[in-house]
Amino acid sequence: MADNQNQVKCRQCGGTLMFAPGTTSLQCEFCGAMNEIDKSNWDYAGMATKHNFLADISDLPETETEVVHSVKCNCCGAQTTFSSNVHSANCDFCGSPITVGGDASSKRIKPQGVIPFKVTQEEGRNKFASWIKGLWFAPGDLVNKASMESGLTGMYIPYWLYYVDTVTRYTGKRGEYYYTEKQVKQADGTMKTEKEQHTRWHPTSGTVYKNFKDLIISGSNTLGSEGDNLKKKFKFEGMVPYNEQILSGYKSETYSVDLKEAYKEAQDIMEREIKDAIKEEIGGDKQEIESKQTTENNIEYKHILAPLWISAFRYEGKSYRFMINGQTGDLSGSRPYSKAKIAIFIASIVAVITLLILLLK
């Protein structure tokens, strides 16, 4: 991909185009003209190609891979692709200054699907402004600093979706409660009959079949647990086949957690769900799994990009981040606290309590 990978020119004036959220058009930044995207393959259902997991990147056809030029932040490790109409001197994920020294280019698996932006930048900015204004105990100069230092950047984040059919054979025990009665001496010396609970165990074994679909795993670690909350909200029905035009005017992060590494995380999630399924099948009041062996079949995956509005800012030497799911509008953010404001608040509570005590005396 070239530097201007994510751009095409306006049909009316030759200006730079940006994908208009919620539409199927690119809007010109100069004359405002809407340029309709070629939608001949807009329908995702029509392109349900999933890759076989076992195929290595070198086994994939040339059309399914791309050479990506990206800049890496030395502070948080985020790797983003740069396009000539979207500049930033600071890292979009942590707010640290970025020095662009020789770009790193690497061969990557090409995304197959994209969830386009639905939330516009203006809607995003309004949400950011009201979030930051609404923060309790925020330092007074935060509003200015945060909005001055960083705008809101539209960023496509890499994810892996996995599809796996699993068969698990297990052995275990089903526990069923039964009750006996016993006599208990009361404080006043009388006797009372009480029920006592016991568990009777029955050995059991069986096979559980579970098919996993659209199991979403992050393709990078830059967003941490906040990113995990936002990713759960994505709706895959809104996905369209990968199309560079949809990326026009936005940045994209390159995956740094590769296919096989991310799969380990998927396996952990599957294992938890399989355990739950076994317990449900065992039934009874209590369950114990003694052994289980899972076979994974038909492992397939898709590499997709999903939209996020992100603002990273540094405040007194620390990084903070505000994010909006670009499809659903859900927010997530980390924020600084003003020690002075909290101290004043605590001091005033102490003062009120002291005053009350004095008045009540």
Ligand SMILES: [Zn+2]
């Ligand atoms: Zn134009």
Ligand SMILES: [Zn+2]
């Ligand atoms: Zn960074």
